[in-house]
Amino acid sequence: MLQILENFSLKNFNTFGIDASARYFVEINHQDELVELFMDPQWLQTERLILGGGSNLLLVKDFDGLVIRINIRGIEHRINHQEVFIEAGAGEVWNDLVNFCVDREYAGVENLSLIPGSVGASPIQNIGAYGVELKDVFRSCQAFEIAAREFRTFTREDCRFGYRDSIFKNELKGKYIIVSVKFGLSLIADINLKYGAIEQELTNRNISKPTIKDVSRVVSHIRVSKLPDPSTIGNAGSFFKNPIINADQFQRLQSEFSEVVHYPAGDGLIKLAAGWLIEQCGWKGKVVGHTGTWKNQALVLVNHGGATGEEVYSLSSQIIDSVYTKFGVLLEREVNIIS
Numbered sequence: 001m002l003q004i005l006e007n008f009s010l011k012n013f014n015t016f017g018i019d020a021s022a023r024y025f026v027e028i029n030h031q032d033e034l035v036e037l038f039m040d041p042q043w044l045q046t047e048r049l050i051l052g053g054g055s056n057l058l059l060v061k062d063f064d065g066l067v068i069r070i071n072i073r074g075i076e077h078r079i080n081h082q083e084v085f086i087e088a089g090a091g092e093v094w095n096d097l098v099n100f101c102v103d104r105e106y107a108g109v110e111n112l113s114l115i116p117g118s119v120g121a122s123p124i125q126n127i128g129a130y131g132v133e134l135k136d137v138f139r140s141c142q143a144f145e146i147a148a149r150e151f152r153t154f155t156r157e158d159c160r161f162g163y164r165d166s167i168f169k170n171e172l173k174g175k176y177i178i179v180s181v182k183f184g185l186s187l188i189a190d191i192n193l194k195y196g197a198i199e200q201e202l203t204n205r206n207i208s209k210p211t212i213k214d215v216s217r218v219v220s221h222i223r224v225s226k227l228p229d230p231s232t233i234g235n236a237g238s239f240f241k242n243p244i245i246n247a248d249q250f251q252r253l254q255s256e257f258s259e260v261v262h263y264p265a266g267d268g269l270i271k272l273a274a275g276w277l278i279e280q281c282g283w284k285g286k287v288v289g290h291t292g293t294w295k296n297q298a299l300v301l302v303n304h305g306g307a308t309g310e311e312v313y314s315l316s317s318q319i320i321d322s323v324y325t326k327f328g329v330l331l332e333r334e335v336n337i338i339s
């Protein structure tokens with residue numbers, strides 16, 4: 001029997017540590033419980049929030065609806081020649097899955113070490129770091145269609161992955177609940193050192209032939225040096241996306257700001273480092289009330305303790321305004337705003 005809790009505090013269920021509550025809260029431990037939950041038509045009409053680890057959302061106020069916390073567990077793996085097939089429950093912790101693979105030398109997710117959150121949320125924004133994106137190892141996912149009360153499989157093509165983007169953030173937003181994800185890894189390590197900082201750190205450690213474990217360790221080290229640990233300083237990682245602009249816009253920008261940090265983004269487009277834009281506007285490490293930006297990474301907004309969601313949101317608006325005024329570039333929030 002499902003237990004629906006009322007007026008439930010979400011403080012420990014979001015990495016910003018925002019003290020907001022949910023009108024209703026339910027934890028799902030098995031996919032069949034989703035069918036059971038939605039047998040009651042009340043929940044079809046109620047506003048809903050699907051919750052994994054709460055590491056990519058900002059609760060601007062109390063949530064006047066049903067929070068559905070996904071805690072479906074289990075990791076299965078099968079090897080066929082050099083290929084490794086993995087299926088994981090949506091409620092598994094992403095980094096536990098990474099460690100499961102790294103420990104066994106299954107290659108493919110080592111660059112995605114130490115990203116917080118759940119397996120089920122990983123396709124939502126196509127998580128990415130250090131030259132690898134989820135789509136590189138994703139095979140398919142199983143999701144529950146709320147309105148039809150049916151399960152459906154999504155292939156990689158169905159998901160329409162992009163930079164921090166998928167169909168689940170667009171046309172299908174709020175319509176499906178991911179219950180499990182299948183991955184394809186390899187027994188042959190194809191070490192990805194595209195991200196300069198990894199190579200640099202390997203050189204510092206005198207490692208010339210890195211293993212999967214080395215890459216995982218180095219990525220974890222770099223992340224810890226830059227990003228605040230949510231267990232001590234509330235945050236949700238990068239608050240904004242790195243903006244992508246066209247060649248004309250870029251030329252104009254570079255003629256005025258020759259130092260602008262940028263990368264090719266394919267199709268003649270250019271990706272700008274939002275952290276650089278924000279730092280240039282004087283925000284890096286700035287404390288504003290209970291909030292601010294992180295001292296080592298201006299793209300990360302933080303809760304210094306006791307911040308409300310509104311305060312963090314208001315700071316993000318001020319940052320958007322000042323970056324736009326100085327550079328004419330519009331930042332887009334990457335974190336999901338729950339208001």
Ligand code: FAD
Pocket residue numbers: 015049050051052053054055056057070090115116117118119120121122124125126127128129176177178179227228229230235236237238336
């Ligand atoms: P939540 O925050 O719980 O949910 C995020 C969104 O997904 C919400 O819209 C929610 O409704 C939806 N959702 C969650 N679970 C499901 C489900 N089972 N079915 C359907 N919808 C669902 N991200 C990166 O890509 N790269 C990084 O390098 C990175 N670094 C980070 C570093 C820090 C310190 C932090 C705090 C965050 C970082 N993030 C990064 C963001 C975050 O880790 C990812 O977005 C992660 O996938 C969020 O997982 P979650 O389970 O916490 O999702």
Ligand code: EPU
Pocket residue numbers: 128129130131226236237238239240241242261273274275276277279284296297298299334
């Ligand atoms: N920079 C600054 N000042 C800053 C921060 C960054 O000048 O305060 C410049 C530096 O030149 C730096 C460059 O920006 O070299 C890039 O910074 P970093 O390597 O930290 O990466 P990022 O572009 O800021 C992105 C992702 C991260 C991911 C890292 C590593 C986005 C929005 N963010 O950050 O993802 O971990 O690359 O791949 O794409 C997240 O999504 O939550 C997240 C943390």
